[in-house]
Amino acid sequence: MAKGDGSDQSIRIKIEAVGDKRINAVFLADTIRNFQNTLFSVCEYIEGRAPKSCGDFSGKVRESCELEISGLQIGSAAVVLSLPTQTATLGGDGRTLGQRSLDLTKELIADIGADDFKIRVEKRIPKAVNRKRILENLGEVAPASETYKVNFSDKRRHGRFDYKSKQRIASIIPKLDIPDSRKLTGWLMELRVDGKKSFKIDTSEGIFNGNYTPAVEKFFMSNLKGLVELEGKPSKDKKDFIEITPESNITKIEKYTISSFNVGDKLYTLKDRPLLVDIDFDERKYILSEGEFGLLVTADNIKDGITGIKTQLAMLWAAYVECPESKLNEGAKKLRERLKDLVK
Secondary structure (H helix, E strand, O other): OOOOOOOOOEEEEEEEEOOOOOOOHHHHHHHHHHHHHHHHHHHHHHHOOOOOOOOOOOHHHHHHHOOEEEEEEOOOOEEEEEOOOOOOOOOOOOOOHHHHHHHHHHHHHHHHOOOOHHHHHHHHOOOHHHHHHHHHHHHHHOOOOOOEEEEEEOOOOEEEEOHHHHHHHHHOOOOOOOOOOEEEEEEEEEEOOOOOOEEEEEEOOEEEEEEEOHHHHHHHHHOOOOEEEEEEEEOOOOOOEEEEOOOOEEEEOOOEEEOEEEEOOEEEEEOOOOEEEEEEEEOOEEEEEEOOOOEEEEEOOHHHHHHHHHHHHHHHHHHHHOOOHHHOOHHHHHHHHHHHOOEO
């Protein structure tokens, strides 16, 4: 493997920009911050701690793993980050808590580039709740576009993250079983990032309010005014309230999925694939559209919009499937078969 600067106490991070693009200072700072949070999360795991639902990392974790800039390459976005001189008590293998955490973080970075990366990561971090938090933080280190590449190296190894690395990491983040959880899919319409940490989501069941913890704040900020799927703890006192914690399953989605519709009193369930609906918000109205059957609805809220899409689908069913085939032309017969092919 190619050699890099540093030792067991440090890691070199270098940002590369594609073509003649300049490197954004905010991106460099975010990369360092996200790497630091990943290291803290790994340290929590090694200590045997579950991820904290709120608040900062413990004093012992910070004392052991808070990185310092020990080298800065002039004229290039490259920095060497080192563990503090005073770290936690040496373990049985002669390494400090900080060294063990940094070594494991480096190994995880190298694993992401391997063909069997999922197996390797699960073997290194068998506890799903910790693996979820570590991978979420590590995913933030990887660039979101093709503009940048992030290189990591020490004296013995090197690794590289590009935008595909983010996709690989996201694909293996475990979905945790949350007892008595509730899943909501909808439009993230409002967000507060002050001490209240609250949000509002517009769903096909109506508008829900909720709270979230600082650990997942970046997800909410990045996906405001977009479609998301949230699984969290419902309130015992408020039917339209949900709490999102670091253990919650939260995902950005591109399209709303419809898996059933009614024609009169009869329920039809879609067979092999759901109907995919695009949702946009224009000024004060939602615009819902579906390409295969040409469905289009504008609505004041997601509930009315989804109802409208299902109503249009039901109207097509009544007009083409329930109509005697002898009354249909060839084009209508083809549409009839496509509709029938949708349902079980």
